[in-house]
Amino acid sequence: MKAAVLHQIGDDKLEVRDDVTTVGPARDEVRIRVRASGVCHSDVSAMDGTLPALAPGVIGHEGAGEVVQVGEAVDHLAPGDHVLVSFVPPCGGCASCLRGQPNLCAVYAIAAFTTPRFNVGGTPAFGFGGLGTFSEELVVPAAGAVKIADDVPFDVACLVSCGVMTGVGAVVNTAKVQPGSAVAVIGCGGVGISVI
Ligand SMILES: [Zn+2]
Ligand SMILES: [Zn+2]
Numbered sequence: 001m002k003a004a005v006l007h008q009i010g011d012d013k014l015e016v017r018d019d020v021t022t023v024g025p026a027r028d029e030v031r032i033r034v035r036a037s038g039v040c041h042s043d044v045s046a047m048d049g050t051l052p053a054l055a056p057g058v059i060g061h062e063g064a065g066e067v068v069q070v071g072e073a074v075d076h077l078a079p080g081d082h083v084l085v086s087f088v089p090p091c092g093g094c095a096s097c098l099r100g101q102p103n104l105c106a107v108y109a110i111a112a113f114t115t116p117r118f119n120v121g122g123t124p125a126f127g128f129g130g131l132g133t134f135s136e137e138l139v140v141p142a143a144g145a146v147k148i149a150d151d152v153p154f155d156v157a158c159l160v161s162c163g164v165m166t167g168v169g170a171v172v173n174t175a176k177v178q179p180g181s182a183v184a185v186i187g188c189g190g191v192g193i194s195v196i
Pocket of ligand 1: 093
């Protein structure tokens with residue numbers, strides 16, 4: 001399959017390769033055919049080393065698509081399901097998850113730096129944020145695939161994976177903005193527009 005590969009941190013271009021394969025899925029993972037991917041500035045930050053990332057790797061962390069294969073332990077998703085992906089899925093079993101703070105779960109975030117998600121012409125390659133949506137397919141933990149309704153367009157759904165989640169979460173959860181408040185939104189990219 002095809003994927004846009006970052007060969008080294010600091011490269012300013014990605015190479016589109018057609019000899020990329022996914023690793024897995026393991027029993028608690030799912031394989032997804034990517035139907036749409038957003039382009040987020042964090043992808044640039046991964047390329048230039050501002051954000052931690054590993055190379056070689058596949059960038060892209062806002063995605064939506066169709067499930068094509070599920071591991072044998074996955075019972076809440078099936079091939080054909082429409083999903084968006086998450087780079088911060090909760091593992092469900094660590095101390096943070098068990099005390100009701102799945103937002104602090106680091107299990108899969110750490111795994112993103114220890115577990116190659118792709119193979120590029122025989123070389124193991126990582127997925128940025130454990131994802132790698134600049135690819136025709138990717139494998140994620142089942143908790144990292146969030147089912148969506150079949151009539152949600154993929155190019156809309158993919159934006160929820162990062163920009164919408166970040167912007168709406170900042171308003172509703174972090175700043176707890178109340179109706180009627182006057183607020184300043186600095187910057188109107190994907191996150192700022194989602195804030196508004
Ligand atoms: Zn956890
Ligand atoms: Zn992002």
